[in-house]
Amino acid sequence: MNSLREVWGSRFGKYLMELQRYLQYVFTGHLAIVLLFSIGAAGYSYSEWLKDVPPDLPAARFIALLLAASTFIATPVTLLKPADAVYLLPLEKALPTYTSRALSWTFFSKLPLPIIVFIVALPMLSAYEIGSKPIFGLLFLLIIAVLWASVRTEFLYRKANEGQGVWRDRFIRFVLNALLFYAVLSVQWIILVVIALAYLLYGTLWMKKANTQPFPYNHFIELEQNRMMSFYRFANYFTEVPHLKGSISKRSWLGFFMPDANVERTDAQSFLLRRTFIRTDESFWLWLRLTVLSILGVLFIPFPIVAFIFIGALAFASAIQTLQTLRGGDEFRMDLLFPNTEEARPTEIFRLTERVQWLQAGLIIIAGLLMHGLSVTPFVMGAIVLIISEATIRLSNNKEEE
Amino acid sequence: MAILDLKDVTGGYSRKPVLHEVSFNIQKGELVGLIGLNGAGKSTTIKHIIGLMNPQGGAIEINGVTFDEDAEMYRKSFSYIPETPILYEELTLREHLELTAMAYGIPQDIFEARSAALLKEFRMEKRLKWYPSHFSKGMRQKVMIMCAFLAEPALYIIDEPFVGLDPLGIRSLLAQLTQRTENGASVLMSTHVLSTAEKHCDRIILLHEGSVRAHGTMDDLRKAFGRPDASLDDLYIAMTEEADYEQLT
Structure with a gap:
């Protein structure tokens, strides 16, 4: 120089x-x-x-x-x-x-x-x-x-x-x-x-x-x-940024989803991943933002077919991003040394992503009922979220195993 | 039967090995010091033992089991304290302890009793609801130490345990190690604090450029180097100079 x-x-x-x-x-x-x-x-x-x-x-x-x-x-x-x-x-x-x-x-x-x-x-x-x-x-x-x-x-x-x-x-x-x-x-x-x-x-x-x-x-x-x-x-909302340390918030108002542990009955990975998802700003706000956008789509897009595509795309985005955030990077974590971590962790990541996507589907159905009344459309919307989320989780799991 | 047994372990990050046929063992109730300069291969040896790296040759057994034979049993037999404390930023101190108890299958009442004693020993009782972002480096290290001790495994693997700890923390750690070895647990401790290693370790393994250059009690080492009054510092420096001389000739 x-x-x-x-x-x-x-x-x-x-x-x-x-x-x-x-x-x-x-x-x-x-x-x-x-x-x-x-x-x-x-x-x-x-x-x-x-x-x-x-x-x-x-x-x-x-x-x-x-x-x-x-x-x-x-x-x-x-x-x-x-x-x-x-x-x-x-x-x-x-x-x-x-x-x-x-x-x-x-x-x-x-x-x-x-x-x-x-x-x-x-x-x-x-x-x-x-x-x-x-x-x-x-x-x-x-x-x-x-x-x-x-x-x-x-x-x-x-x-x-x-x-x-x-x-x-x-x-x-x-x-x-x-x-x-x-x-x-x-x-x-x-x-x-x-x-x-x-x-x-x-x-x-x-x-x-x-x-x-x-x-x-x-x-x-x-x-x-x-x-x-x-x-x-x-950028971390869209892809994993390796050298970024995520910011953490207690979010004690969501304590209902993080009950006190009984160490004999609670599964270690489930306990850890729930807290990671709820308290890490990146994962939590990303999922919430995509869910709110999806609800707004249901409420304000007048053509059902366009709304179906919109909520489907967002269901895919939130499922894949949640999976990626929970999987974490290549950094060393203490749970890598836990007994039976190889089997337990992927199963729990799969299960938690599935659950938050069910929640998204439930919220979409409620928004659909408000917008379209008691008809088939809100349930089709919920089904789209569930099917696309499930397909994303399973395909991404197969890819991971390969 | 040895608690930890390394037989001709060769390994490293790439094809060019960092470790060359490393062999040593640790018996029940022994505190063994792994001593070496920066880059001697101490951390690489530890990574191979804890299963984060696969040896290119040789075998490692903990309690008579290799990682490939039964990964779950292998992992349940040890706990590890890394040189740099690695905590979950999203978990409180209590949740770190709970997570460890869940992972190692510790019953609730035993968990409560063990964690209360450790919290008192390391003076962390008032910080149960704190998140790691509020901890100093020494406190973070204490959380790692408490989690490792909570599991009460057969073998403790500790990498540079004194870095960042205050004198009271060092005293508590040494007291815990003594108590646990007296109860039959074994400890492999890598450190640069040679005076402490000399004072507390039953045996010393001197690692240099990926090979075990000498091992045994302090008396064994003094005899091997022909220096009856030497401290571990003196012996270590003598060993590195000898190795450098061998390389030159």
């Missing part, structure tokens, strides 16, 4: 590979199905709403707030590692070579969100007869400038204050951003210039303060670790 530019280049390449590795699981999983249905439904509702928009809605203010909301959080992506606090310490003067590239990536990675908001807002602006082509062009350029300023300012603020009180800075920038967007949409050029100058002054203030402070390695390293951990937690 000859320079910090090369350090950034090498880390960035590895980071992109890591993102790609996990995102392929995220977007081929059940999220893709949910996104497809949700975007379709939202697009349809939005186009219907645009045909007859409420006249008293302050559209310009609303869109200015939305654009401000999509640009004011600009957490820097630095890719710094814990060892940098030691090894990069003597290179602090050369660090801008590294951070300028980090900030460029932060900017480009955050750009799609405000641009999507802008594109979605365009038909609404036309419906309310706000702006013209040149105004839209200017608004687009302003979005880019505001995001760039947000990224730079948040970085400088964090550098100057070691990240303390970052929400105060974010609030100020949210207000400034909203006023800038509103000034363009309401064609008030003087306000635009005044706010832009205020923004410039605000940014300059933090730049001056940041220049007098040493680089807070620990803050940026911790920030980066937390950011990656959030990504791994998210």
